[in-house]
Amino acid sequence: MKQVFDRPRTLLDARFHYCPGCHHGTIHRIIAETLDRMELRENTIGIAPVGCAVMLYDYMDIDILEAPHGRAPALATGIKRSLPDRVVFTYQGDGDLASIGMGEIVHAANRGENITVVFVNNTTYGMTGGQMAPTTLLGQKTTTSPFGRDFRTEGYPIRMAELLAGLEGVAYSTRVTVSSPAHIRKAKEAIRKGFEMQLKGMGFSIIEVLSTCPTNWGMKPLDAQKRVLGEMAEYFPLGVFKERKQADFA
């Protein structure tokens, strides 16, 4: 009998600690499958963030460095500068990347640092218990915006994929989601492209993944999927915001 589906080699045989309906498991698996298909497992160093995904090393069978909150792009820079032929990626949440780590991500992107960033945007701080994030939608209630986010006091949700696409150093910037099998296929394609850009030495790539946090949203997993494809995708449109072609890269 021919086996047609199995756990990717890069994904460890461990039980995820993530909540039911959370997307981290799916995104981990996509990265693992991609590293397998591109035969990169033994050539890759991943950076784990502060947040729910800090225990990335419990799930992926690759070399992994744990970052201080928001600093993953600086760590990745230090690794890539000393080992330019290795593949380096960061895995970061919205508080990590768009709030405390805004300086590091913008400057790594602007330098055209040849790394791949997987940015998981679920509009909240998951690990610390559902506080307001820079990507929290207007009106969204969190434990630190109990009356709903108000632009007059908390400003507006930040669209990171668009913001970074405006920088010259960025080779690839896209926003995807994994809320349906069709979207998962697209997300897989985007993550593959992100790693390909790095292998070709074309510069910085970011794949923003709109994602769920049913526990902190106070939603059932299925309702959480609907929120992603509904109000989240409405404010954070899916699509490619920048894609450098070989031809336009001197």
Place this chain on the structure above:
Amino acid sequence: MSAPAAGAAKRVLAKGNEAICHGAIAAGCRFYYGYPITPQNDIPEYMAAHMAEHGGAFLQAESEVATINMILGTSSTGNRVMTSSSGPGISLMQEGLSFMVGSQLPAVIVNISRSGPGLGGIAPSQGDYFQATKVAGHGDAHLICLAPHSVQEMYSLTMLAFDLADKYRNPAMILGDAIIGQMKEPYDPVPYVPAVPDKPWALTGARGRAARHIKSMFLKDGEIEVHNWKLRDKFRKIREEEVRFEPYMLDGAKIGIVAFGTAARVAKTSIQSARKEGIEVGMLRPITLFPFPEEQVRDMASGVQKVLVVEMNTGQMVEDVRRSTPHHERIHFFGKPCAVPTPDEILEQIRLLAGRKG
């Protein structure tokens, strides 16, 4: 000028900050990241010009916060890496330093310190003593700390700092100041072979081996306590084995000075003058500030009538001197915060303690 080869016969005339770069390159440091701040800019400027010719890389980071995390990243690959900064920049690095101690990652951090607190000023100061010796950021974390008092030591202690950092898998700091950094004098490029241990923990991609993880978070029951005791044992070993100090004209001394870095350099001149006046005075100069030479200070303090601690601050190392000896009544302090004491000023203090009129 390019870095001289270690062991070269000719003496080299260099600024202290330049000698640090020469020492780092001789020690095999090929990666430098930093952010501009006075009075240490000669170091990043030298490294920007010379890292590439040695097959390495220089990068000006967007902040000291990013700098220390780039250092962390390169250190995790097993490569020797260095940064330099001053007061406010070193403060910004504290988070990353704590992570490096927790993750057991080596690197050399140079603090060409300036006056504080806050923006303070750019005058030389030893006001960062507590920060450099007591804790690395948050948690139960220490840095190894070396205090050069000559351009020669800016060169050779930098090489030692790399070896100690690698040996103990812990960041090591060179604590200098604006004077020692800007001062120009000849040094010997002493013969030196870098002591680089195997690094079976380095992240290089899991080719043909089990995957490696470098982390400072330990959440399982009791894990973090075990980790803290393990680090304590390491710091204890450093305290037992790595103390370095210079005894200076201590034979028959009735007054013993304790000073480090630039203050010690000036005190040497004062001691020579006082000896000519017949005052029996000498000095114990800590070269390692962490580990502090507690036993040596204790022994010296029990053999003299008076101890004079000289610092370019309002009194920091004097606390370590106090805890090293029971003879607290013998301890006197002379401080010049944010300024270099003149040889005459220290001589005046020596004369007062010797009961001589000024």
